[in-house]
Amino acid sequence: MNNTRAQKAPRSLRKGLKRYLVLFGYVVTLCATSTVFGQVRPGSYEARFYLTDSFTEYTLEVKEDHTFSFHFYRKNFCEMCKEINQFGKGTWKRKGSDLLLLANEITDVDETFMLNLNDSKARIIKRRGPNDQQKEVLSFYASSIYWVKGLELTRTK
Numbered sequence: 001m002n003n004t005r006a007q008k009a010p011r012s013l014r015k016g017l018k019r020y021l022v023l024f025g026y027v028v029t030l031c032a033t034s035t036v037f038g039q040v041r042p043g044s045y046e047a048r049f050y051l052t053d054s055f056t057e058y059t060l061e062v063k064e065d066h067t068f069s070f071h072f073y074r075k076n077f078c079e080m081c082k083e084i085n086q087f088g089k090g091t092w093k094r095k096g097s098d099l100l101l102l103a104n105e106i107t108d109v110d111e112t113f114m115l116n117l118n119d120s121k122a123r124i125i126k127r128r129g130p131n132d133q134q135k136e137v138l139s140f141y142a143s144s145i146y147w148v149k150g151l152e153l154t155r156t157k
Contacts, residue, residue, distance in 0.1 A: 002033040009099065021143055040124055043151035045138045053077050060138070068092045068101060070117060088115030098123045120148055 042064045049056040070088035075081075090103030103109060103118040116130045120143035129135050136155040143149045 019050055039097055040094060040122070040138065041136075041155075044157040045155050047151065047153050058151060058153060062092060062099070065091065065093050068117075070115060072115065086115050087113045088117045089113045090117060095121075115145065117143065117145065117148065119144065125152075 040062065042062045045060045045062065047058045054074060054076045057073045061069045063154040068090060072086040074084040088103065090101055090108045092099055092101050099122045101117045103116050105116060109116050120140060122140040125137045125139050127135055127137050138153045138155065140148050140151045143148045
């Protein structure tokens with residue numbers, strides 16, 4: 001009778017292999033989560049400011065078809081003041097982990113969509129809220145519109 005049993009690998013080899021597999025799993029998990037959490041995702045981003053004499057709202061809709069729409073609204077609380085509504089639109093793309101807004105002056109800028117957000121750049125910053133929930137903040141670091149640079153919009157949807 002021929003006794004052909006598979007021999008076990010030496011204990012040190014099994015222990016090293018187990019460590020390697022655990023480390024490999026950890027690295028794969030780390031890479032997957034950092035990729036998801038660092039990238040801009042389609043959805044709504046906004047900021048609202050309630051002051052004693054005015055209300056201001058910024059809204060950016062980043063759509064899955066790689067288009068965007070931007071709305072700026074301000075209401076000053078005085079008799080002579082007018083509401084301000086300004087709009088912008090265009091396309092967007094990811095550049096690494098950053099968001100790049102593009103607007104064509106011929107097709108995207110007109111009487112209604114007056115804001116030209118071409119070459120505006122933003123990135124996602126993860127922050128902890130007051131109830132220790134993590135929130136995504138889209139922070140603009142470059143724009144030809146002076147008040148857009150430095151603007152931070154929180155993801156709502």
